[in-house]
Amino acid sequence: MKKKITIGQLLIRICLLTAALLILIPILNILAKSISNPKLVPYMSGWQFWPSGFDLINYKLIFSNSLVTRSFLNSLFITTAGTMLSLLVTGSAAYALTRPGLPFKKPLMVFFIIMMIFEPSIIQEYFVIKDLNLLNNIWVMVLYNSVNVYYLILMMRFFEETPIALIEAAKIDGAGELSVFFRIFLPLNKIAFMTVGMFYAVVRWNEYFKSSVFLQTRDTTVLQVFLKQFVVNGDSTAIASYANVDLTSLNIGSLKAATIVIVMVPILAMYPLILKYYTGGVMAGGVKE
Amino acid sequence: MGKTTAKTAAKKKCQMTTWQKVKRYKWIYLMLMPALLYFVIFRVTAIIGMKLAFYDYKIVGDNTFVGMKYFKMLFDTPAFWNIMKNTLLISSIKIFLLFPFPVMFALLLNEVGRTKFGKFVQVVSYMPHFLSWVIIAGIWIDAFSQGGIVTEIMKAFGMEYKNLMVSKSAIIPILTGSEMWRSIGWDSIIYLSAILGISKELYDAAAIDGAGRWKTAKHIILPALAVPMVTVLILNVGFIMSAGLDQILNFSNDAVLSRIDIIDTYVYRIGLVNTQYSFATAASLFKGIIGTAMVLITHFISKKLTGTGAW
Numbered sequence: 137m138k139k140k141i142t143i144g145q146l147l148i149r150i151c152l153l154t155a156a157l158l159i160l161i162p163i164l165n166i167l168a169k170s171i172s173n174p175k176l177v178p179y180m181s182g183w184q185f186w187p188s189g190f191d192l193i194n195y196k197l198i199f200s201n202s203l204v205t206r207s208f209l210n211s212l213f214i215t216t217a218g219t220m221l222s223l224l225v226t227g228s229a230a231y232a233l234t235r236p237g238l239p240f241k242k243p244l245m246v247f248f249i250i251m252m253i254f255e256p257s258i259i260q261e262y263f264v265i266k267d268l269n270l271l272n273n274i275w276v277m278v279l280y281n282s283v284n285v286y287y288l289i290l291m292m293r294f295f296e297e298t299p300i301a302l303i304e305a306a307k308i309d310g311a312g313e314l315s316v317f318f319r320i321f322l323p324l325n326k327i328a329f330m331t332v333g334m335f336y337a338v339v340r341w342n343e344y345f346k347s348s349v350f351l352q353t354r355d356t357t358v359l360q361v362f363l364k365q366f367v368v369n370g371d372s373t374a375i376a377s378y379a380n381v382d383l384t385s386l387n388i389g390s391l392k393a394a395t396i397v398i399v400m401v402p403i404l405a406m407y408p409l410i411l412k413y414y415t416g417g418v419m420a421g422g423v424k425e
Numbered sequence: 426m427g428k429t430t431a432k433t434a435a436k437k438k439c440q441m442t443t444w445q446k447v448k449r450y451k452w453i454y455l456m457l458m459p460a461l462l463y464f465v466i467f468r469v470t471a472i473i474g475m476k477l478a479f480y481d482y483k484i485v486g487d488n489t490f491v492g493m494k495y496f497k498m499l500f501d502t503p504a505f506w507n508i509m510k511n512t513l514l515i516s517s518i519k520i521f522l523l524f525p526f527p528v529m530f531a532l533l534l535n536e537v538g539r540t541k542f543g544k545f546v547q548v549v550s551y552m553p554h555f556l557s558w559v560i561i562a563g564i565w566i567d568a569f570s571q572g573g574i575v576t577e578i579m580k581a582f583g584m585e586y587k588n589l590m591v592s593k594s595a596i597i598p599i600l601t602g603s604e605m606w607r608s609i610g611w612d613s614i615i616y617l618s619a620i621l622g623i624s625k626e627l628y629d630a631a632a633i634d635g636a637g638r639w640k641t642a643k644h645i646i647l648p649a650l651a652v653p654m655v656t657v658l659i660l661n662v663g664f665i666m667s668a669g670l671d672q673i674l675n676f677s678n679d680a681v682l683s684r685i686d687i688i689d690t691y692v693y694r695i696g697l698v699n700t701q702y703s704f705a706t707a708a709s710l711f712k713g714i715i716g717t718a719m720v721l722i723t724h725f726i727s728k729k730l731t732g733t734g735a736w
Binding site: 144145148149151152153155156158159160161162163165166178180181182183224225226228229231232233235237238239240244247248249251252253254255256257258259260261262263264268279280282283285286288289312313314317338341342343344345349360363364367368389392393395396399400403404407410411415 | 443446447450452453454456457459460461463464466467468469470471472474475477530533534536537542543545546548549550551552553555556557558559560562563564565566567568570572573574575576577606609610614638670671674675689692693696697702705706709710713716717720721735736
C-alpha cells in the first residue's frame with residue numbers, strides 16, 4: 137500500500153517536471169543563444185540551456201542600432217508614464233465610485249460595464265486617434281488604456297474594505313476630498329495600487345497590436361513592434377543599419393535571440409514583484425483577465 | 426432623544442433634492458471626470474462612428490446612407506463564412522479542448538503540496554502568461570526551426586524535419602499548443618485556490634472514514650472544483666467571437682492565413698490595410714453585437730448558477 141503511493145507521487149512529479157521543463161527550456165535556450173559565441177550557435181541544439189562560449193557581441197550590436205535604443209526608450213516611457221496615469225485615473229474613479237450614497241452610482245456603473253464589453257472596431261479607433269491628431273505621437277499609447285474597467289472593479293473591491301471611520305475622522309478634521317484621497321486613502325491602500333499597477337504595467341509593456349496601428353513612424357516604434365518585424369517576420373532590413381560589421385562573424389539566430397531577451401528582461405526583472413502582487417490580487421479578487 | 430434627532434436627520438436627507446445631493450458630491454464627481462472623459466473621447470466616439478457600417482464612406486463630403494447594403498455584401502461573401510468558421514473553431518478548441526488541463530494541473534500541484542518542488546513548478550508555469558505573443562511567437566518559431574527543441578523531439582521519434590509553421594494542417598494544433606504553453610499554469614490558479622479553500626475538517630473526516638487519496642480527490646476535491654469549473658467554462662463561452670488576435674497576428678503567414686484568418690484579423694486587413702472602411706466596419710459591428718450578447722447572456726447564466734459573473 138505504502139509503496140503504491142510513492143509510485144503515484146513519483147509519476148505526479150515526473151508529469152509536473154516535464155511540464156515545467158517544456159516551458160522553461162525554450163526560454164533558457166533563447167537566453168543561452170543570446171550570450172553564446174555567434175560562431176557556435178548554429179551547432180546548439182534546442183535542448184541546450186547553457187551557452188556555448190561567451191560573447192556579448194549580440195547585445196553590443198543591437199544596442200548600437202538607433203532603432204532599437206529608440207524603441208526601447210519609447211516602450212519604457214509609455215509603460216512608466218502610462219502606468220502612472222492609469223493608476224491616477226483608475227484610482228480616483230474607484231475612490232469616487234465607492235463613496236457611500238453617491239447619487240447616480242448605478243447608471244455610472246452600467247456605463248462603465250458597457251464600455252468594458254462593447255469594444256469599438258479598430259477602424260473607428262484609428263479614425264478617432266487621427267481626428268485627435270495623435271497618430272504617430274507617442275503620447276497616444278500613454279493615454280490609450282487610461283482605464284481598464286476590469287481593473288477599476290478590482291480596485292473598487294479593495295477600496296470597499298477600507299474602514300469608512302478613518303475617512304470620516306479626517307473630514308471632521310477639515311480635510312477636503314482630494315487631500316483625503318491622497319494623504320489618507322492612498323497610503324492605506326498601497327497593496328491595491330501595487331497590484332493594479334502591476335496589471336497595467338504588464339499590459340502596457342506587452343501592447344503590440346494597437347501600438348503597431350497608432351505608431352507607425354520610425355521615431356515612434358515600440359519594442360514589441362520592432363520584435364515582430366525583425367524576429368517574427370524575419371525582416372532583416374530592420375537591422376540593416378549595423379554599420380562597419382563583419383557580417384560573417386554574425387549569426388542572425390543569436391541576434392534574434394538577444395532581441396527577444398531584451399524585450400523579456402523587464403518582465404523577468406519584475407517577476408518577483410508580479411508574483412507577490414499580481415498573483416495575490418488574482419487569488420483575492422477572483423478577477424479573470 | 427437621540428432617536429428623534431436621527432429621525433429628523435434622515436428626514437432632512439430625504440428632503441434633499443437630487444441637485445443638492447449632487448452638489449454635496451461635487452468633488453467626488455470631479456474625481457470621476459478623467460475616467461469618464463477618457464471613455465467619452467476614446468470609446469464612445471468610436472462606437473458612434475461604427476454607424477459607418479450603414480453608410481458609403483466618402484473622403485470628401487458627407488457619407489451617404491445605404492442601409493443594410495454592406496451587411497448583405499458581407500453575408501454574400503464566401504470568405505466571410507470561412508472566417509466565421511475559423512473564428513468559432515479556434516475559440517471552441519481553446520474553450521473546450523484546453524479546459525480540463527488547468528484542472529488536472531491544479532490537482533497534480535495540490536498532490537505535491539507546499540514543497541520547494543511545487544513552488545518551482547508554479548513559478549515556472551505562471552511565467553509565460555506575462556510574455557507578449559510577439560515574444561512567444563519568437564520562441565516558438567525558433568523551437569520549430571532546424572535544431573529547435575520541437576524538431577529535436579520529432580527527430581527522436583523518427584520524424585523528418587518539416588517547417589510546421591507554414592503547414593496548413595499543423596497550424597491549428599500549434600495555436601492550441603502555444604495557448605496551452607502560455608496559460609496552463611496561470612489558468613490553474615483559480616482551481617488551486619479553490620482546493621486550498623477546502624477546510625481541514627473535511628479532509629480529516631474523510632481520513633476517519635478511511636478514504637484514500639483517490640477517494641478524497643473524488644469526493645472532496647472535485648466537488649469543490651465544480652463551481653469554478655462551471656464558471657470558467659460559461660464565461661469563456663462568452664468570448665467565443667474573439668479567437669485571439671495578438672496570437673494569430675504573430676503565428677500567421679501567407680501559407681496558413683486561410684486556415685487561421687479570424688474576424689479581428691479580417692477587419693484589420695480589409696479595413697485598415699485595404700481601406701474598405703464601411704464593409705470592414707459592418708463585419709466588426711456584426712462581431713460586436715453577437716459578442717456583446719454572448720458576454721451578457723453567459724454572465725447572467727453564470728451569475729444565476731454559480732453566483733460569480735464576468736464582473
